[in-house]
Amino acid sequence: MEPMSQAEQVSFFTEEVPERTYGVGELAAGITKAVSAAFPAEIWVRGELNGLKAANASGHVYFSLSERNSRRGPTTSVGVALFRAERLKVERFLRDWPGFALVDGIEVRIRGRVQYAYGRVSLVMSAVDPVHTLGRLAADRDRVLRRLHDDGLMEANARLALPAVPLRVGLVTSAGSAACEDVLAELRSSGFAFRVVLADARVQGTGAEASLLRSLRAVSQRGVDVVLVVRGGGARTDLAAFDGERLARAVAAMPVPVLSGVGHEIDTSVVDEVAHTACKTPTACAGLLVERVAGSLQRSEAAWTAVVRASRAGVVASAAGSERRSASVAERTRTALRAAEGRLDARAGGVALQARSRMAAESARLHAAARRLEPRRLDARLTRLDAGVAAVVLRLGRAASRATVSAEARVESAAARARAADPARALARGWTLTRRLDGRLVRRADEVTPGEALVTTFAQGRATSTVTEVAATAHQPGVDAR
Numbered sequence: 001m002e003p004m005s006q007a008e009q010v011s012f013f014t015e016e017v018p019e020r021t022y023g024v025g026e027l028a029a030g031i032t033k034a035v036s037a038a039f040p041a042e043i044w045v046r047g048e049l050n051g052l053k054a055a056n057a058s059g060h061v062y063f064s065l066s067e068r069n070s071r072r073g074p075t076t077s078v079g080v081a082l083f084r085a086e087r088l089k090v091e092r093f094l095r096d097w098p099g100f101a102l103v104d105g106i107e108v109r110i111r112g113r114v115q116y117a118y119g120r121v122s123l124v125m126s127a128v129d130p131v132h133t134l135g136r137l138a139a140d141r142d143r144v145l146r147r148l149h150d151d152g153l154m155e156a157n158a159r160l161a162l163p164a165v166p167l168r169v170g171l172v173t174s175a176g177s178a179a180c181e182d183v184l185a186e187l188r189s190s191g192f193a194f195r196v197v198l199a200d201a202r203v204q205g206t207g208a209e210a211s212l213l214r215s216l217r218a219v220s221q222r223g224v225d226v227v228l229v230v231r232g233g234g235a236r237t238d239l240a241a242f243d244g245e246r247l248a249r250a251v252a253a254m255p256v257p258v259l260s261g262v263g264h265e266i267d268t269s270v271v272d273e274v275a276h277t278a279c280k281t282p283t284a285c286a287g288l289l290v291e292r293v294a295g296s297l298q299r300s301e302a303a304w305t306a307v308v309r310a311s312r313a314g315v316v317a318s319a320a321g322s323e324r325r326s327a328s329v330a331e332r333t334r335t336a337l338r339a340a341e342g343r344l345d346a347r348a349g350g351v352a353l354q355a356r357s358r359m360a361a362e363s364a365r366l367h368a369a370a371r372r373l374e375p376r377r378l379d380a381r382l383t384r385l386d387a388g389v390a391a392v393v394l395r396l397g398r399a400a401s402r403a404t405v406s407a408e409a410r411v412e413s414a415a416a417r418a419r420a421a422d423p424a425r426a427l428a429r430g431w432t433l434t435r436r437l438d439g440r441l442v443r444r445a446d447e448v449t450p451g452e453a454l455v456t457t458f459a460q461g462r463a464t465s466t467v468t469e470v471a472a473t474a475h476q477p478g479v480d481a482r
Helices: 006-016 024-038 084-094 130-150 178-189 208-220 236-243 245-252 270-274 282-372 375-421 423-428
Strands: 043-050 061-068 074-082 107-117 120-128 168-173 195-200 226-231 258-262 433-436 453-458 461-466
Touching: 024 107, 043 074, 074 084, 084 120, 107 130, 130 236, 130 245, 130 270, 168 178, 168 208, 178 195, 178 226, 178 282, 195 208, 208 226, 208 236, 208 245, 226 236, 226 282, 236 245, 236 258, 236 270, 245 270, 258 270, 258 282, 282 375, 282 423, 282 433, 282 453, 282 461
Parallel strands: 074 120, 168 195, 168 226, 226 258
Antiparallel strands: 043 061, 043 107, 061 074, 107 120, 433 453, 453 461
16 A cells, blocks of 8 residues: 555545534533533532631632541532522521531531533532531431440549549630630639640531540640530531540540530530530539639638637647646645654654653662662762763653654655645746647657647646657756656
8 A cells, every 4th residue: 555645644634533623612601501401400419518718708608518438538529609699598597597507517408500600610509408417417416425325435534533622724625715715714713723724626617526636635644633625605516526426535535524615505515425524604614613622622621620629629628637637736745744744743752752751760760779779879879870861861852852853854855845746836937838639748859740739838828839840859867858
């Protein structure tokens, strides 16, 4: 076969592969026509709402709907336009649904027409179905609660003991929000030394659950006594993040009690169900902590008052017992002195009686001897005997005197010892008696400990003191360790 010329090749190509070339406008018109033919009327579309922003200067709102098949991300997205006129209609309609609001991250069912414009296919929204979203949220919430119940996590955090004085507080919320400021203001106004560890977190929209999880992990590592998870009120869809299963499991597994204050008084989230205590509002969470600390303080003050009252009663009883013992010692001393004086008088009388008896006996023997002797010899012997009798009388008198003086000295010594042992005299000389609250006498410094209460008795009155320091000295022989 002979090769074709260039002209023949072009002619051959043109004849064999005819292909139409569209202009841009023609192509756009064809797509528009095809879209209109495929979707001639408005349709309902469901998907996860993302990228919602406030209305622009023209009053229009733009966002996208996404369909997910895993947690990794959307698989398909379509743009949505909500023009001003339709937006106002939708807003008026949603006034009858206070539990619903358009927020990122929720599944919605919206109505609109499919159009091709500006080089892309989009959905022009005209209506929304709140029942679909709220029903889906309720069904998801019930499913999560069943799973938590089956795993025994509903009461896990509630079984933790709430500290009596929870002053170290972890706060998980959006920093600077009204809920955050309400909690901080309540704690500050209490006057107690609360220390707050604030973990900023997103509380609604896409990524809110992941943000709350990070904040919970952060505060759990800061040594707090209790964690507050709070958010201000809003539509039911605004609180969807607090119904997440991962967040609920994290709250149930927290090592410290978690107090929740999410939404208004009528709102109840899954986090509320698994928390240690669910409060109606963020302010109520803070108020619960303030009341607990105040109650602990009141109990401490009452206990201290009881201790002081019991200590005072013990001191009074100990002082009364000391006075009774002092009076008893003084009375026994006086009795002993009287007995000693009586024994001394009896002994002195016996000595004198013996002397008189001996003198009478000697005199009788002298007279008998005188009758047997001659007068002259009798006179001489009588003189000698009289001298002997006089000497004996003198010796007996001296012995009696010495015995009397010795007995008086012993009596006086006994009286002096008794007077020295009298606690009242010792106190009058400047001595003191120190006792414990139970009345036991303190003799050495090492018998007491710092912090112990002591009662000191003076000659005039008593004083109660507390030991701050003990400095004991070594005991020296012959030195009284008082």
